[in-house]
Amino acid sequence: MATVKAQLARGVRDFDPEFLNRRKWLFSQLEEAFMRYGFLPLETPAIELNQTLQGAYGEEGDRLIFRILNSGQYLESLTDEDWTAARSGQINRFTRLVTEKALRFDLTVPFARYVSMNRGNMVFPFKRFQMQPVWRADRPQRGRYREFYQCDADLIGSECLSSEAQMVALYAEVLGQLGFPSACVRISHRKILSFMAEALGLSSQSRAFMVQLDKLDKSGKESMSTYLTEQGVSTEVQKAWWILIEAQPAPPELLALLLQFSSITQSDLPASIMTELETLTHYIEALRVPSSFYRFDLSLARGLDYYTGFIFEVDSGVKGMGSVGGGGRYDNLTASFGVDGLSGVGISFGVERILDLMIEQNLFGDIPIPAAKVLMATTEPDSMHNLLACAQELRTQGIKTDLYAGDPKPKKIFQYAEARQIPVVAILKTKAERELQFVLKRLTDSAHIQVKPQEIQDWVQGNKPWNTQ
Amino acid sequence: MATVKAQLARGVRDFDPEFLNRRKWLFSQLEEAFMRYGFLPLETPAIELNQTLQGAYGEEGDRLIFRILNSGQYLESLTDEDWTAARSGQINRFTRLVTEKALRFDLTVPFARYVSMNRGNMVFPFKRFQMQPVWRADRPQRGRYREFYQCDADLIGSECLSSEAQMVALYAEVLGQLGFPSACVRISHRKILSFMAEALGLSSQSRAFMVQLDKLDKSGKESMSTYLTEQGVSTEVQKAWWILIEAQPAPPELLALLLQFSSITQSDLPASIMTELETLTHYIEALRVPSSFYRFDLSLARGLDYYTGFIFEVDSGVKGMGSVGGGGRYDNLTASFGVDGLSGVGISFGVERILDLMIEQNLFGDIPIPAAKVLMATTEPDSMHNLLACAQELRTQGIKTDLYAGDPKPKKIFQYAEARQIPVVAILKTKAERELQFVLKRLTDSAHIQVKPQEIQDWVQGNKPWNTQ
Numbered sequence: 040m041a042t043v044k045a046q047l048a049r050g051v052r053d054f055d056p057e058f059l060n061r062r063k064w065l066f067s068q069l070e071e072a073f074m075r076y077g078f079l080p081l082e083t084p085a086i087e088l089n090q091t092l093q094g095a096y097g098e099e100g101d102r103l104i105f106r107i108l109n110s111g112q113y114l115e116s117l118t119d120e121d122w123t124a125a126r127s128g129q130i131n132r133f134t135r136l137v138t139e140k141a142l143r144f145d146l147t148v149p150f151a152r153y154v155s156m157n158r159g160n161m162v163f164p165f166k167r168f169q170m171q172p173v174w175r176a177d178r179p180q181r182g183r184y185r186e187f188y189q190c191d192a193d194l195i196g197s198e199c200l201s202s203e204a205q206m207v208a209l210y211a212e213v214l215g216q217l218g219f220p221s222a223c224v225r226i227s228h229r230k231i232l233s234f235m236a237e238a239l240g241l242s243s244q245s246r247a248f249m250v251q252l253d254k255l256d257k258s259g260k261e262s263m264s265t266y267l268t269e270q271g272v273s274t275e276v277q278k279a280w281w282i283l284i285e286a287q288p289a290p291p292e293l294l295a296l297l298l299q300f301s302s303i304t305q306s307d308l309p310a311s312i313m314t315e316l317e318t319l320t321h322y323i324e325a326l327r328v329p330s331s332f333y334r335f336d337l338s339l340a341r342g343l344d345y346y347t348g349f350i351f352e353v354d355s356g357v358k359g360m361g362s363v364g365g366g367g368r369y370d371n372l373t374a375s376f377g378v379d380g381l382s383g384v385g386i387s388f389g390v391e392r393i394l395d396l397m398i399e400q401n402l403f404g405d406i407p408i409p410a411a412k413v414l415m416a417t418t419e420p421d422s423m424h425n426l427l428a429c430a431q432e433l434r435t436q437g438i439k440t441d442l443y444a445g446d447p448k449p450k451k452i453f454q455y456a457e458a459r460q461i462p463v464v465a466i467l468k469t470k471a472e473r474e475l476q477f478v479l480k481r482l483t484d485s486a487h488i489q490v491k492p493q494e495i496q497d498w499v500q501g502n503k504p505w506n507t508q
Numbered sequence: 509m510a511t512v513k514a515q516l517a518r519g520v521r522d523f524d525p526e527f528l529n530r531r532k533w534l535f536s537q538l539e540e541a542f543m544r545y546g547f548l549p550l551e552t553p554a555i556e557l558n559q560t561l562q563g564a565y566g567e568e569g570d571r572l573i574f575r576i577l578n579s580g581q582y583l584e585s586l587t588d589e590d591w592t593a594a595r596s597g598q599i600n601r602f603t604r605l606v607t608e609k610a611l612r613f614d615l616t617v618p619f620a621r622y623v624s625m626n627r628g629n630m631v632f633p634f635k636r637f638q639m640q641p642v643w644r645a646d647r648p649q650r651g652r653y654r655e656f657y658q659c660d661a662d663l664i665g666s667e668c669l670s671s672e673a674q675m676v677a678l679y680a681e682v683l684g685q686l687g688f689p690s691a692c693v694r695i696s697h698r699k700i701l702s703f704m705a706e707a708l709g710l711s712s713q714s715r716a717f718m719v720q721l722d723k724l725d726k727s728g729k730e731s732m733s734t735y736l737t738e739q740g741v742s743t744e745v746q747k748a749w750w751i752l753i754e755a756q757p758a759p760p761e762l763l764a765l766l767l768q769f770s771s772i773t774q775s776d777l778p779a780s781i782m783t784e785l786e787t788l789t790h791y792i793e794a795l796r797v798p799s800s801f802y803r804f805d806l807s808l809a810r811g812l813d814y815y816t817g818f819i820f821e822v823d824s825g826v827k828g829m830g831s832v833g834g835g836g837r838y839d840n841l842t843a844s845f846g847v848d849g850l851s852g853v854g855i856s857f858g859v860e861r862i863l864d865l866m867i868e869q870n871l872f873g874d875i876p877i878p879a880a881k882v883l884m885a886t887t888e889p890d891s892m893h894n895l896l897a898c899a900q901e902l903r904t905q906g907i908k909t910d911l912y913a914g915d916p917k918p919k920k921i922f923q924y925a926e927a928r929q930i931p932v933v934a935i936l937k938t939k940a941e942r943e944l945q946f947v948l949k950r951l952t953d954s955a956h957i958q959v960k961p962q963e964i965q966d967w968v969q970g971n972k973p974w975n976t977q
Contacts, residue, residue: 041844042843042844042845042846043559043560043562043844043845044559044845044846045560045620045621045622045624045625045842045845045846045847046557046560046621046625047553047556047557047621047625048553048555048556048557048608048609051553051554051555052553053550053551053552053553053622053626054550054551054552055550056548056549056550059549059550059551060549074878074880074908075903075906075907075908075909076903076909076910076911077880077883077908077909077910077911077928077930079525079877079878079879079928080525080528080529080878081522081523081524081525081528082522082523082528083522083523084516084517084520084521084522084655085520085554085611085641085643085655086517086520086574086643086654086655087516087517088515088516088517090512090513091512091514091515093512102579102580103579105555105576105577105579106576106577107574107575107576107577107611108574108575108576108577108603108606108607110571110572110574110645111571112599113599114594114595114599114602119591119595122588122591125583126583126588130581130582130583133583134577137577137606138577139517140517142554142576151514152514152515152516153514153522155514156514156515156516157522161927162923162924162926162927162928163914164912164913164914164924166910166928172554174554174555176579185555186553186554186555194913196914197913197914199892199913199914201892201895201896201911201913202913204896205896205911208900321893322892322893322896324893325893325894325896325897325900326896326897326900327897327900373514374511375510375511375512376511376512376513376514377511377513377514378514408548409543409548409549410548411543411546414546423668423670423791424790424791424793424794425794426670427670427673427674427791427794427795428794428795428796431677431794431795431796434544434545437544438544439543439544439546440544440545440546441545441546441635442545442546442670442674443633444633444663444666444668444670444671445632445633445665445666445668454631455631455633457631458630458631459546459548459631461546
């Protein structure tokens, strides 16, 4: 028989019980928080039509989408000209001819597709959360996988700022519970960024300005200053702008700074911005979010194009670990499907990074894997039916019970129990005709005791002291 | 802006909270049962290398595998000759040139790949359960999807029949709990089928014989008789064989029938078969599986090639609904990865069919969707911050609380509550300066009451009677 090497595809992982148990715990914390805020679950399929995903993530995104080859005689409708064109550079066209489906790339576009498809039967506002894997043909590296979970919550069909405020509260609540006491939601507003661009005389290139701003963390203050000078922004205006960017004060002072900047640059600060800043702060305070947990930071721009209002980014508070979440308000998420007028707010939790961080920071504490509480074994093959009967009795009592089916040497039995993290081994000894005895051994300290079958559960559940004998 | 139609790919589904909640409940029942028997969870990635899946499912299976197109300049290494060859029929070769990965097709092959890869660090026997979606390019039809969940449990690295027995017990326990009191595990044995083929003089074509037998349900007795006659099996032998096939008696009588058939056909019934049948029955009885829940049925052959010992198939007991699970012992699951000598037993639950059946038979009973317990709303925009504070107080008490963010007309508010299955609506009325009052309304019977903010939770949790006022 021809054999192949057993190996994983690049950038994907197998998951063992320990990892799965931690992920399950994290996801259940998130789920419970979402539901406490009135979000309900939604799931969409792994496979979407190309047309749904095409163009939604920009050119770079398009390249990272995993496409599914059409089935059957998928070359039948192609011509030699199609081949020649593909060979001379038109590879994207060829791809469109041989694929019509692709793997889910994020949860936002499928959500927009879902809302657009079902809007006739939906009552708005609509709230959902979604935790599912996505796939990206990215170059794999530490902490970056080709298959990874995303975790999103969206509220669509309302312009009320109570939504933004509750998203901030949700972040605070969840990250606090998970063990990130120094986490902080940074808040900015796309309309303030547009106002800035205009005030700086860059309104014709506000997108380029936001790209520069988004890179500020990495490229540094000097690079930004050079850019502004190149664009003809005066030193005086730059100085006023840096105060605004670096101050990060609470809204009353922030408003004062904005007005000051507006006056220096002789530009109009829209009244709506002032109202929105005040209202959001008012709402966040009503939700009793600790003031250490959020701050306004006008250096925050966020990469995605579709945001139109408040934007968020969450720092973990763990040094050098960057963002563990982000989101914002959008007005036209469903526009590409021909559905207008649905404003909403979406946030996401970077669950893979949160998982990595929690493991690294030892935040999971004592989450035991769902191992059996006892391993039943016998070194006497003829006693197997008795062993099965005793194991079944324990299971009926709700006790997770494994039964050893391998090589019946004591050493092997204990190796198995250790590998499976089973705390107690019960070995059956048939003393005399019809009289069953078990030797129980606790793995942590090798304490042991001899008991009757019906007594096993007392010791396994810790109701009887191991040290009495 | 160019718009596209929002639609799903063929054969895949979106899942709403109601469905997800039922699936979650079913999966948790299965999980708990697996863990009660000492199985631990394992997950493998959606994407596997082609070489891992190739050939594992036969020619028909190969056609149904979803292949992932290579990324980047994936045609670069191809020649015009490759194209010409593909156009003249060598499509599979072309596919291999443009794809190296594929979507998971079942859970068995990834499990074999995992065991083969990690065997150096594993302690055997190894037990795992796995519940994940798989993808097949099948023609979609009622109850058959292109993305669907499979649910498997395997024990590998032991020849002990205690494993088979516990698999039968697990089936009995789970299906009983789910509400299938007439479910029944049919049991057969590949070695008995081989013995039969030999006794009928068909040992050179035992595979064809098993294929015929596997189809017996559908093609009927006459078709099978015609086949046997064509193969030169005498009427007398056929008669003896039909008795064996149709009797389905308990093992003592089954053994008698097997011996009788062996004597008529002057063939040797291997002693090991007799021992195995007796031992398995003994073990199943020790596990106290109700006798109505399993029967030996030598007409059961099962399609898959890799079984070598006992095989199982589970009837739901619901008329006309066929199998809801199956499995058996294999000796060479990992052979294609060059790993020999690992015998094991695997079973699977047909979870999608079980879900459909449970919905159809109304077996889920009262599993409420995880809806909010109360919807907080106000018709006074200026009161939003008070509403947020009251909502947050309820959440702090652990009460799932939604907050209405839409058009503040009473009719809209109640439509929203109904759509989200929220049982109580609390509408804030600011009576006088700083004094907050809520009108609570219960949707089932329109009972209503006026309360202070701190009293809401008593009514929402049903601690205060609604009918007193």
